[in-house]
Amino acid sequence: MKQPRAANEVYRLPPPIFDARCKACWFTVGLLMLVVASFWSLDLQWAQFFSAEAAASMGRFVGEFFPPDTSPAFLHKVAVAAWETLAMSAVGTLLAAIAGLALALPAARLHAGDAARTRAPTRLLLNALRSVPELVWAALLLISAGLGPLAGTLALALHTSGVLGRLFAEAVENAPPGPAEALRAQGVGHGRVFLYATLPQVLPQLMSYTLYRWENNIRAAAVLGVVGAGGLGQLLAFHMGLFHMPKTATVLGAMLLLVAIVDAASLGARRWMTR
Template identity: 40%
Template sequence: MLTRDSRDPAARPRLLLTLLAIALLWPSIHFSELDLSVLVAGDSQSEMGRFISAFWPPAHDQAFIQLLLQATLQTLAIATAGMALALLLAIPASLLASRALSLSAASRGGRPSCWGPPLRWPVRGLPIFLRRVPELVWALLFVRAVGLGPTAGVLAIAITYSGMLGKVYAEIFESVDQRPAHALLQAGSGRLAAFCYGILPNVAAELLSYTVYRWECAIRASVVMGFVGAGGLGQQMDLSLRMFASGEVASLLLTFLVLVLLADQLSRLLRWRLA
């Protein structure tokens, strides 16, 4: 028999948190009209069976394989070019938004001046706005602006990921020991030299790891944006679905799966080597 002193002191908070989670989850289930019973209904199972069986065998004729290879290379090109443009925007924005290279903070022993934060707020606010808008929305806007094709996908990834990278880079710069950079600034060094010798060596591995991870995410995003006409595997998959070519869709899905797995393995390898 449990006495008052031997009872779990966290039992009541856990119970309250569980009840709160159920109270928040129930309206979500209600308004989303979630009904799992349709998955076990006879009509649904037979329809899903016919749908899945239509994907076999995957299309493998020579003409389609060439088209598939071209779409795969285009997807990689969209993700890589978009990330390159995002880096060109994110690196300067992160340096401007970060306090790591603040001359006032270096001269005042780490205390910011009254003018520093107001000048950095607009620079910090722009990446927040850019990353808040999903890349799919940017892709829709750029498709209307520049037309169908991979250009819209590249621009959409560049805009969205520049906000993501800029914010995270600025936080990484501020999370490391800033005394070496401040010492260089107090000694008369320029900000670029202080960054290259005082901050960059301590954050290079973390920056590269996060950048590779975002490139992996950009590959997935480029496929999704293809459904709105931004090129790559997604656009070809949308065309095959419209023509009810299930074999082609199966080949495209398998290629996308292999592409994501390879990107994930490359990302893991680079992170392991840099750890």
């Protein structure tokens, strides 16, 4: 039952949308001005983009994709390439999770009294790993690893190690300190404190980060083949370069199906872990 308001209760008005003393408000205004200036400085041909001629050209281009090539021989080739893309993303994510966890420990301040001398250089390394896109890593690794899925797998592993290492380090630093302090007060070493106190608390979060990055790596692995790293991307670049549009449509359909399956499986796994 709803309780009556007290006679002396003070009614407060909601805060104003903009306050001159609010730093976040000024930051939002500056960001909006930057966006408006960006649109104004770019030569965006909106009228040409939405013209009837552009729509007709796009319609003719899309029409060339139909019907897709569904011959058994080509479908088998696409299935093999899809499996290769899936394997590249899975192995690359697994290697990145292992490397990210190994780099997260020196990149994190484990307790209040930790000097964390390796924190700054390790975070600099993580920034360098993730600042280079997967396509650039793959292009560089093609020189040493050659054409094929090895270069793509290593490219995914290097870039994702930088991403997961930073996320893992933040999760370790934000873990509740109580259990770790209790073990540390009993004279337990740093390694056992991490294994028995910190890791069990952050493990669901680490797994969720890893699964989410696997979803992203599926998409990235499907594109890495454009530079010769194998998988569906290599088929896509080959047939699109030769204007084999029905075959290109089949490859694009396989990409969409693979991404949808992995997204659904990853989402189900994350929900199961958070129950």
